[in-house]
Amino acid sequence: MQLRALRYFVTLAREEHFARAAEACGITQPTLSSALAALEDQLGKRLVERDRRYIGLTDEGRAMLPWAQQLLAAHEGMVHAVEVLDGPLRGEFRLGVIPAATPCVGQFTQALLRVHPAMTISVRSQTSREIVRAIEAYEIDAGITYLDHERPSNVISVPLYAERYVFVTATGGKCPGLGEVSWREVAGYPLCLLHQGMQNRRILDGLLSAQNLSVNPRATADGYVALLAMVRSGGLATVMPDRYVGLIDGADWASVYPVAAEASVSRIGVIVGDRAPLDPIAAAALNCARSIAEAAS
Incomplete structure (x- = not known):
């Protein structure tokens, strides 16, 4: 059984598309299909459901996938173990x-x-x-x-x-007083936050809930660049990790305030x-x- 064919199989399972899998492997689609067909012939089992396009893995393909992933990883680990000696x-x-x-x-x-x-x-x-x-x-x-x-x-x-949080608003707009900002003050602003599929947002919701607070953000995103862009345009504020402060240091449009650490970091x-x-x-x-x-x- 060739490792190359196993790699194609694992890549196809990840990409769920023949053309994308072939591109990820740096080969043509016919080469990918031929290698998979040879692997299926060797095992005597059909691994991939397909018509003119990828449909999914068969039961046999799903059963084989974690073993193929483990075998490829073991091979890579073996190479690294020998390589690191030099x-x-x-x-x-x-x-x-x-x-x-x-x-x-x-x-x-x-x-x-x-x-x-x-x-x-x-x-x-x-x-x-x-x-x-x-x-x-x-x-x-x-x-x-x-x-x-x-x-x-x-x-x-x-x-x-340990992650700590800061509150960011646009300079010149509604701003809190000097010093730390409480979660109650944060909840009183129109906010843009990460969506609830992100763990940071779920942590923030938990911190607010501990203060008997909740928020309904006006906008959500999956990254802080988008949130900062919305803050810069004015009208919205956000909460983000203090590690981001260095990336906006010196920006005259941003006002940054530490959030009071009222719960464990x-x-x-x-x-x-x-x-x-x-x-x-x-x-x-x-x-x-x-x-x-x-x-x-």
């Missing part, structure tokens, strides 16, 4: 990051590339649930996500920092799959996280 790791490091943690990506990638300069890094913006699913499916090597709320299972984690950290043996790339991610946390302490 020096720094090579290849692609795949990192999933929640939007709330995007500002810390630069520090993390710098730390990783300092130790493994021959690596390349692919960063994906994902929700916390997508990160856990992608780690389970061996689609990413590590994630930066929340550690305490909706705690991920079957992972090894290293905390990076949320920890954000690096997670990898809890597997043995641990892929050297996953180990490298944990080591980088520990070095960042130690430097900050």
Whole structure:
């Protein structure tokens, strides 16, 4: 059984489209279809339901998928284990990051590339649930996500920092007084926030609920760039992690206020799959996280 054919099969299951899967594999669609047909002939089972387009996996295909993912990951881990004996790791490091943690990506990638300069890094913006699913499916090597709320299972984690919040309004509009802003004051503004599919929004809703408060935002988005654009246009305000303050530092259109910490903060950290043996790339991610946390302490 060829690993190449298994990789095509796993990619098709992820992309759910023949042309996109072929493009992701860097091959033509006929080559993909031929390799899959050969794999099915070898197993004596049909793995993919198809007519002129992809319909889905058969029962046999769904049963085989996690084993194919695990086999490909084991092969990659074996290569990395041999490779690391000769020096720094090579290849692609795949990192999933929640939007709330995007500002810390630069520090993390710098730390990783300092130790493994021959690596390349692919960063994906994902929700916390997508990160856990992608780690389970061996689609990413590590994630930066929340550690305490909706705690991920079957992972090894290293905390990076504790998340705190700031309130952002447009300069010249309605603004609170000096100093910290309470959640009650926040709830009194017309808001734009992340949608409820994002864990940061669910955490904010929980903090508000603890104060017997709730909000119905005028607008929602899946990232902070869109929220800040709406704030800048005037009329709306938002709440975001304090790590974003550095990205808008000096912007004359933004007024930023710390939100009073009336509840426990949320920890954000690096997670990898809890597997043995641990892929050297996953180990490298944990080591980088520990070095960042130690430097900050």
